[in-house]
Amino acid sequence: VTSLLPQVVSNVDAVELRVDLLQSLDAEFVAEQLALLRSCCALPVIFTVRSKDQGGKFDGTAEQMAGLLALGLRHGCEFIDVEASLPL
Numbered sequence: 001v002t003s004l005l006p007q008v009v010s011n012v013d014a015v016e017l018r019v020d021l022l023q024s025l026d027a028e029f030v031a032e033q034l035a036l037l038r039s040c041c042a043l044p045v046i047f048t049v050r051s052k053d054q055g056g057k058f059d060g061t062a063e064q065m066a067g068l069l070a071l072g073l074r075h076g077c078e079f080i081d082v083e084a085s086l087p088l
Contacts, residue, residue, distance in 0.1 A: 005040040016046040020058040047072030048081040
């Protein structure tokens, strides 16, 4: 799959990592997936976690979501996508 990324991301300005769609929300696993994405393309990353109410699959607490979003920030993602309805 990673061999397809250079073709898929041609002519785009950024890539979105939909964290809520990953197989695991474990911080180490998310960091590995982010590192894999970065190894395949040099584009800015939009780090996104969508709750079920937002059309995603994340079913945790606001604190858990904040923890995931902070992970994206710590790992240097250029954009952290935060919904305005999140009570942070």
